[in-house]
Amino acid sequence: MKDIRRQALQVALYATWLAGLLCILVSLYATQLLPGLVEQRDVAKNAMALKVTLFTVPEPFQGIVGAAQARAIHSWLRLSPDLRVVLLGKHESLTYFAERLHRRVVVDSDIDFTFSGAPLFNSIMASARSSSSDISVLIDPQFVLLQGFIDTLEHAHSLQHNWVLVAIAKSLHAFPFELNSPEGLWVDEDSHPIGDEQVHAYVKDHGVWKSCTGRYLWAWSTENVPLHVGVMPSFVYGYGFHHEWLLNEVLSSGIRFVFDASDTIMAFYQSDFDNNYHFDNIASNVRDRSWEADNNAHLAALYGSFYFRPSDFANSPAKLVRCGDPSLKVFRFLYPLLGIRGSVEVGMPASLSGHDSVEMQDVSSRQQPWNESFLTSVRRFGLAWRQTSALGYRCASAEVRIKTRGHTSLKKLMIGRLRVSCDCSNNTQEMRLDCPSSKMRRLPKLLRSRSSMRVTSESMPMSLDSLLAKVSNIDKVIVLSVVGNNYRNMLMNWVCRLRKLQVTSFIIGAVDTELYEFALLQGLPVFMSGPSMNLSFNDCHFGTDCFKKVTKMKSRMVLQTLRLGYRVLFSDVDVYWFKNPIEYLVSFGPMTVVAQSDQWNVTEPANKPRRLNSGFYFAWPDSSTIAAFEKIVKHASASNMSEQPSFYDVLCGESGRHRLGDLHCLEPETNVTTHFLDRQLFPNGAFNDLWEQKNVSEACRIQGCFVLHNNWVSGRQRKFARQFASGLWDYDANNRICVRSRTL
Numbered sequence: 184m185k186d187i188r189r190q191a192l193q194v195a196l197y198a199t200w201l202a203g204l205l206c207i208l209v210s211l212y213a214t215q216l217l218p219g220l221v222e223q224r225d226v227a228k229n230a231m232a233l234k235v236t237l238f239t240v241p242e243p244f245q246g247i248v249g250a251a252q253a254r255a256i257h258s259w260l261r262l263s264p265d266l267r268v269v270l271l272g273k274h275e276s277l278t279y280f281a282e283r284l285h286r287r288v289v290v291d292s293d294i295d296f297t298f299s300g301a302p303l304f305n306s307i308m309a310s311a312r313s314s315s316s317d318i319s320v321l322i323d324p325q326f327v328l329l330q331g332f333i334d335t336l337e338h339a340h341s342l343q344h345n346w347v348l349v350a351i352a353k354s355l356h357a358f359p360f361e362l363n364s365p366e367g368l369w370v371d372e373d374s375h376p377i378g379d380e381q382v383h384a385y386v387k388d389h390g391v392w393k394s395c396t397g398r399y400l401w402a403w404s405t406e407n408v409p410l411h412v413g414v415m416p417s418f419v420y421g422y423g424f425h426h427e428w429l430l431n432e433v434l435s436s437g438i439r440f441v442f443d444a445s446d447t448i449m450a451f452y453q454s455d456f457d458n459n460y461h462f463d464n465i466a467s468n469v470r471d472r473s474w475e476a477d478n479n480a481h482l483a484a485l486y487g488s489f490y491f492r493p494s495d496f497a498n499s500p501a502k503l504v505r506c507g508d509p510s511l512k513v514f515r516f517l518y519p520l521l522g523i524r525g526s527v528e529v530g531m532p533a534s535l536s537g538h539d540s541v542e543m544q545d546v547s548s549r550q551q552p553w554n555e556s557f558l559t560s561v562r563r564f565g566l567a568w569r570q571t572s573a574l575g576y577r578c579a580s581a582e583v584r585i586k587t588r589g590h591t592s593l594k595k596l597m598i599g600r601l602r603v604s605c606d607c608s609n610n611t612q613e614m615r616l617d618c619p620s621s622k623m624r625r626l627p628k629l630l631r632s633r634s635s636m637r638v639t640s641e642s643m644p645m646s647l648d649s650l651l652a653k654v655s656n657i658d659k660v661i662v663l664s665v666v667g668n669n670y671r672n673m674l675m676n677w678v679c680r681l682r683k684l685q686v687t688s689f690i691i692g693a694v695d696t697e698l699y700e701f702a703l704l705q706g707l708p709v710f711m712s713g714p715s716m717n718l719s720f721n722d723c724h725f726g727t728d729c730f731k732k733v734t735k736m737k738s739r740m741v742l743q744t745l746r747l748g749y750r751v752l753f754s755d756v757d758v759y760w761f762k763n764p765i766e767y768l769v770s771f772g773p774m775t776v777v778a779q780s781d782q783w784n785v786t787e788p789a790n791k792p793r794r795l796n797s798g799f800y801f802a803w804p805d806s807s808t809i810a811a812f813e814k815i816v817k818h819a820s821a822s823n824m825s826e827q828p829s830f831y832d833v834l835c836g837e838s839g840r841h842r843l844g845d846l847h848c849l850e851p852e853t854n855v856t857t858h859f860l861d862r863q864l865f866p867n868g869a870f871n872d873l874w875e876q877k878n879v880s881e882a883c884r885i886q887g888c889f890v891l892h893n894n895w896v897s898g899r900q901r902k903f904a905r906q907f908a909s910g911l912w913d914y915d916a917n918n919r920i921c922v923r924s925r926t927l
């Protein structure tokens with residue numbers, strides 16, 4: 184009896200299994216036979232797995248702004264399980280916020296910041312560009328998103344071209360709904376759940392488009408195709424110009440198809456949460472008067488074609504609009520009339536589902552002074568489509584093919600047609616994506632006089648003491664370097680290294696205006712160390728008169744900084760930092776100058792005459808040390824050599840009269856001790872032939888180096904070559920950003 188039952192069960196199981204197999208075979212056959220007909224289903228399926236990473240630069244998650252950001256981010260996460268969020272920034276509240284969201288939200292603090300703590304736009308974009316998902320998004324942290332966002336991305340993803348999407352959001356004063364975070368449901372005032380359509384309708388009716396808000400959403404397909412030609416300069420994020428500049432560049436570069444999806448995405452933010460992090464109005468905000476805003480204006484004028492556009496020029500790419508019921512997911516592109524007489528109609532590729540079309544639409548009756556490259560770009564993309572598709576749609580409606588699958592057999596596939604109207608309302612047309620040049624206060628000023636584009640030392644944002652106060656920590660330790668334009672890339676490499684080691688309390692003394700301007704535009708804490716010197720690019724190396732002059736600025740700057748009460752770690756920019764030496768250096772205590780030894784012979788004492796290297800040392804601001812430095816500066820000014828011998832002759836006495844043992848000197852008048860650093864830990868460029876090792880970094884790691892000095896090499900070129908070849912190089916000079924190892 185049992186056996187029969189078991190047999191019956193097995194037969195039933197086989198039958199089910201066979202039926203299942205048959206089903207799979209049939210559907211495979213169908214897929215092969217009728218690709219056009221089942222495509223739409225596949226599209227929908229693929230789209231669901233669309234990997235999207237949203238990058239955003241939030242303010243600290245505190246107070247009302249923090250709450251607005253949290254609501255926005257929750258509104259993103261509920262849209263798709265394949266959506267991830269990367270918070271760019273270093274405030275600790277970002278980490279607390281991310282931790283509660285189970286790996287779907289991560290924090291990336293490995294981006295470049297100005298000394299004032301603002302992130303740099305080029306570094307943000309580089310981070311977003313490195314994403315491995317299908318689509319990268321850079322979004323304002325307060326933009327709330329609805330289903331329309333995902334629908335739009337799915338549609339964009341189905342395009343055959345590389346694309347960039349740009350959108351602004353509607354601003355709302357009051358918003359009666361709330362997001363019930365755990366379930367991800369919108370609820371009304373009575374806590375009744377409502378659908379996205381209702382929220383969408385409310386935003387559509389009550390929200391207003393505002394231009395020049397500095398709030399944008401960007402999204403792009405992540406192929407290995409740049410967004411624009413040329414280099415993105417180091418704009419300070421949130422201080423104006425960078426979004427408008429980028430829009431201008433992506434349009435005029437013509438590498439990607441650019442469209443405005445503000446209307447289909449229908450993102451929104453609440454304007455009563457506005458704060459001073461972003462501009463709501465570039466013309467009135469206090470940020471307008473900051474050096475960061477000045478920097479951005481200069482960079483916008485110096486790079487790309489933004490500066491050359493007519494003052495009433497407005498960037499208006501194609502617009503994406505929705506047709507018919509949102510559930511149909513039908514979209515069409517509208518083109519502004521390009522100052523061309525008559526209506527030009529351009530076909531769009533019958534993209535996968537075959538219901539798209541494009542037509543030129545007179546979005547604005549204003550005749551725009553289009554720039555030629557933009558026209559070229561539109562023609563290029565426009566003509567490519569003309570060949571692949573039929574024309575003939577009017578804005579009022581679109582024809583949609585409706586496909587329904589029959590219950591039992593493929594023969595019952597039903598195909599219908601439906602005319603739906605598209606949303607080409609005035610509402611869309613009034614929206615202004617760009618901020619016209621005339622509204623950007625600084626640019627016209629710059630336009631009047633090109634010579635005023637030079638950042639001069641008179642526009643120095645801060646004096647040495649205010650700069651010191653700004654960058655120093657409570658421990659009042661300052662890392663100082665003094666450098667000229669001939670070493671600007673070496674400086675940037677050094678800065679990148681410090682950033683990586685999370686050392687932020689550094690300042691840079693510029694010996695010429697070129698370096699000063701350069702460093703300022705990179706957002707570095709820089710000051711002019713004196714009247715600008717005229718450094719020759721390649722002939723200012725060790726031993727030259729030029730070199731001697733520059734080095735003497737160094738001890739002067741250190742003395743000034745000591746007098747202001749800071750402990751100073753002086754480091755030349757050719758000193759490569761493997762690990763942060765500050766804690767170790769501080770441990771020697773006051774009245775001690777801790778310095779690198781230039782002695783290369785291992786068996787010889789480190790403190791032999793003239794073996795003090797003045798390219799790396801640490802000093803305390805006690806009165807004895809200050810007195811010793813006054814002596815050094817005085818000695819150096821009377822000397823016809825560089826400052827380095829003056830350090831030794833003052834601190835250790837001529838011919839080493841004040842040497843104590845093999846590692847110390849004691850200056851008798853001031854009682855300042857000089858401690859020569861262990862050469863294993865702080866090797867000079869000739870010690871142990873480290874620079875000749877196959878793997879310098881590995882050799883140094885084994886030896887335990889804190890730093891390694893790239894000295895004992897003659898000529899600037901050879902110094903650079905050696906550093907490059909060793910791989911101790913962390914700066915991407917082409918993109919002007921620090922190199923990082925991670926990908927997201």
Ligand SMILES: *[C@@H]1O[C@H](CO)[C@@H](O)[C@H](O)[C@H]1NC(C)=O
Binds near residue numbers: 717719
């Ligand atoms: C800098 O020096 C070079 C030659 O060494 C000279 O041609 C140039 O005019 C000088 N510039 C200034 C601003 O003095």
Ligand SMILES: *[C@@H]1O[C@H](CO)[C@@H](O)[C@H](O)[C@H]1NC(C)=O
Binds near residue numbers: 785
């Ligand atoms: C290093 O110094 C010692 C004397 O202290 C000397 O005998 C030796 O030759 C020196 N090494 C080199 C490579 O010059």
Ligand SMILES: *[C@@H]1O[C@H](CO)[C@@H](O)[C@H](O)[C@H]1NC(C)=O
Binds near residue numbers: 823824
């Ligand atoms: C530097 O000055 C010293 C005297 O202080 C003198 O002996 C020497 O020749 C001078 N060197 C040069 C290069 O002028």
Ligand SMILES: *[C@@H]1O[C@H](CO)[C@@H](O)[C@H](O)[C@H]1NC(C)=O
Binds near residue numbers: 853
């Ligand atoms: C240096 O030390 C000696 C002995 O410890 C002391 O007599 C002298 O006053 C000190 N000088 C200074 C400038 O502190």
Ligand SMILES: *[C@@H]1O[C@H](CO)[C@@H](O)[C@H](O)[C@H]1NC(C)=O
Binds near residue numbers: 878880881884
């Ligand atoms: C050098 O050694 C380090 C480990 O210290 C390793 O990560 C690196 O890949 C090595 N570089 C080369 C060029 O072999």
